[in-house]
Amino acid sequence: MRYKIAELLNKSVIKIVLAIVLGFLVGAIALILAGYDPIASYSMMITSIFSSPQNMVQVLILTMPNILTGLSVAFAFKTGLFNIGGEGQYLVGCMAAVIVGGELKMPPVINIIVIMLVAILAGGLYGALAGLLKAKFGIHEVITTIMLNWIALYFNNYLISVPGIGVKNTQYSIAIKQNAWTNILSNWKTSSSGKAYLASHHTLATILLGTDINYGLIIAIAAAIFIWFLLYKTTFGYQVRAVGLNKEAAEFAGIGVNKNIIMTMFVAGGLAGLAGALQMAGSAPHALSTLATEPGYGFNGITVALMANSAPIGCIFTAFLLSGLQFGGSTMQMNLGTPSEVVNIMIGVIVFFVAVASMFTMLSEKIKKRRVKNAD
């Protein structure tokens, strides 16, 4: 029995589940200490997600960028790189998408494909820059990507002041042309026949008109499957993982480590850039806006990847979990006044316990040792 517990503690899935449970536990303690009711707060957090179809759709919309930035961090992790630059790469993707999608006239379908490709390229190059700085100059990617995040944020704000890209006297840029939007039935729902139909179908109307429901999530899930394929079924993925497991051995086996670092960061940046493009194409106002702080999707990606143990398919589920927590956290604040930042505390605790996952291994070893002693 004890041996079984020890074995269980050593499983990575169990470690992550324990980390999540501890996150909720510490969050509850923080709530109690601050004088809030943790049970009421948590149940509000969870029930609000499922309380209406509209809310469920909102969580799914939030999930899309989190899957992609999660994949971005997870992919870089596989080669031993820590991509904290998702914020910047996401923003660069947004900027590229809005410039191309707002300025150029293109036929439908082709336009969204071009927008996505340009955003992937832009985000990818921005990520590759951090990879280059690491490979060529040995500068830690954590520092460079953080600096690049702030540079991207201020560049975003600068673009809004540029005539032709920014809309005069507003906090917004020009919007992506409507025929490139990824919203489901975006033309039909505003047409007269659509309006007439939706007037008699209330639930459908709240989803189609009350949310920015879009195809982005499907593309994000496809991307997760593609990244899984890339990592485990191709030579490139094999090389990425080899460098992550043992740099020296990989070098010895003839894998170009430096080239690999840059390529990996390109893919990681491209994923975050794609998140930017899909967000711009899928959610109102379909334009850039002046930012005071980072939008947060890049940092969400870190949590998503860590919770998923860097498994691409796992990112889909952990992104959903995180988005649910964040959505639930904001409704909890609206309805009960409980600070939504408790979610950030929970996320911090979860990441912390993923970092000290070795604690569970040590515990498992201790339990096993005791068993041996008892056997003697």
Place this chain on the structure above:
Amino acid sequence: MLTSILLAISITLMYSAPLIFAGLGGVISENAGVVNIGIEGMMTIGAFAGAAVGYFTANPWLGFLAGGLAGGMLALIHAVACISFRADQTISGVAINFLGPGLALFLSRKLFQGGTTTKPVPNQLPSFHGNYVTIPIVLLFVLIMWFVLYKTSVGLRIRAVGENPAAADTLGINVYKVKYLSVFTSGVLSGFGGAAMTLAVVSNFTPSTISGQGFIALAAVIFGKWKPHGTMCACLLFGFAQALVVILGGSNSIIQIPSSILSMLPYVLTLIILVAFVGKSTAPKADGIPYVKGQ
């Protein structure tokens, strides 16, 4: 002309002080072999605690001390993870960077009627012609840190633990104790750095008060070759970049540059300096590697 030069120096020093505090925090932690990516989070909680205690007690000194203590407490969490549980130090640091702002904003909403910004403190730290007292304090700290690290046996122990913990252990140095104390001190200093923002540079805490200063301080540690005086010089350079943002951003400045382009300056400068200098500096040998007794 002279007044504008004096103004530039004054603003440079004002923005450098928080960076130097945090940079010193990075120096002591990394010299003891623990990478501290969490400085940013420790600065944030320090900035909040400084502003909140400064507001409620009307005493900026109590606020300053509270900032240091708050940073130190957060650092202990990092220490437990990195030293006792051999955690991945980068990931633990990232967790600290979630926890710091999370706790700060959570407490802010609780204490300031649901707001994420604190009310302005009634009294800032004392200043002389716009030069805050944090500047001489931090310069004194640089001197003390340099003296302790290079002229005392305590400093020798800290550096020994960062360079070769196994050898230090055989000499009877308590490696874990030295690491714990260094990381705690690192947090206190980072907390001071945060409080030096909210009690001198500005007078309240907002979610964007600490926006990358912790990471700039880390870059300064690398640029300063992991030495207190070197780190100070690097921080002064970054402080100057921030002063330029303020001076050139003024409406009556000679050249008109869009403010958002100017705001990039400190971050771009950090990257350029890292590219130019990083290859020539080397970290303490056992930096970032967890120490396991008897291995």
